[in-house]
Amino acid sequence: MHQSRSRDVLLWKRVRSILERDIRSGLRQPGERVEPEAVLAARFGVNRHTVRRALISLQEDGLLVTEQGRGSFVSEPMVEYRLGRKTRFGSIVEEQALKPSRILLGITHKPADTSVAAALEIEERAPVVEIESLGLANGRPSGIGIHYFDETRFPGIGESYRETRSVTLALARFGITDYFRRESTVTAVMPTPRDCKLLDQGPSRPLLLVEGTNVDADDVPIEYSVSRMPTSRMRLRVSLERISDHESGALNSISLDGHLM
Amino acid sequence: MHQSRSRDVLLWKRVRSILERDIRSGLRQPGERVEPEAVLAARFGVNRHTVRRALISLQEDGLLVTEQGRGSFVSEPMVEYRLGRKTRFGSIVEEQALKPSRILLGITHKPADTSVAAALEIEERAPVVEIESLGLANGRPSGIGIHYFDETRFPGIGESYRETRSVTLALARFGITDYFRRESTVTAVMPTPRDCKLLDQGPSRPLLLVEGTNVDADDVPIEYSVSRMPTSRMRLRVSLERISDHESGALNSISLDGHLM
DNA sequence: TCTGATTTGTTCGTATGTATG
């Protein structure tokens, strides 16, 4: 009898159910790090393999996420970032019953480089304002957004943003009552150490990089933005509903917007 | 006289222009590896720093891409994967004047797991067919696509696909003349070693992971697919055009499709 | 899983030529 087992309850399942209870009860909060396997093994008086089996089971059920060399973490709910024509960061987050907020990282005045100039349809090296901010959903980092505006067309928009903390409100001061996302391109990149700190993400998980241009009612570019979203918490959703039939304008969720900001 | 320099032409610029000529002339082909910095330095009789400066300059202009520990590579043209309601892999690639092709990696019969069952709106563990294929654009890997079909509704679709090498044609045999992408979710993941080999990509560059469901004219799910695209060559584009005005159906490029295949 | 070889990335220090006052 190498191992006395009480009845039919497998040892790893008992470990699992304790951890699961801690997670579901909120004792272990989303994003929190779980103790190293060796520590858990010692605490429960079982072998590390037994703990591992329990952890793997919890991963399969999506309650834990483990990262090589970093540890296991309690899963956080995924926020879906809907890419549409008129969505705004705030409304996306609010739709999911979360509180949106922002931290202003910096406002820089600089000449437009090639890509910014092309997106805003202005001349290269023309003055632009670069606004960098960190978006939060329920206090958790959801993305770093960098926004570029034509400083000639919107003089002082940096200060407007600093006061309002909102692209929409800052633009309103210049008579822009509405704007739309023309198109977006999506790629993925690895985070810099700074990204990791700001987004509270491990260095081995990629970021979604979304680039896009917002235009006014006359299809003239107003804003070019680049945002980096952590794949640990954010997911992009593109839902294209039927466009031919009934209502075509208004509420049709085909909108693409102002990601991150 | 530590260094005789002929007139005002900077040394690193001379190195740069030689490399640039080789690339533009086609002597160095897209995707090809450039010799290690040390080798170039020896060949040109300059310091490694001088070569590095030339390489960095070429990176900035998008002619080279370098990866730590692997080397520098001649840039390949980016293929834009347009996410829309009715786009097909073939047409996306053809639009960009490239030749699409596919390699069948495997056809597996298995019971539906939770996510597949949910997407296809069938019961868990109901029989499904999993088709895995590698998509190519002009012979270069552009993505790994995994497609799931309800085997009860489409008995023998695996064989149909094997013969036709096309999801569209295979579905046509079952009376499906047209289908649409209902929605897609996008995240990013790191490649497995197998992904790296198949997609000819380094292990430190992320993959775009696109999940989606295709439905028939009655909005009933037909196919669930997951594809992994190399960010070195592929980029996702979501272009939302105005939907209210004039033509709303037909040609409106809002279509989302059957990525990868 | 680990090791060693290869290659890029980074940071020191040194020397030399150019521009400025």
Add this chain to the structure above:
DNA sequence: ACATACATACGAACAAATCAG
């Protein structure tokens, strides 16, 4: 002529990532 600052180029060493065995 001299001092200073700056940019270019070289040299050496080490860190970090990749890759083959």
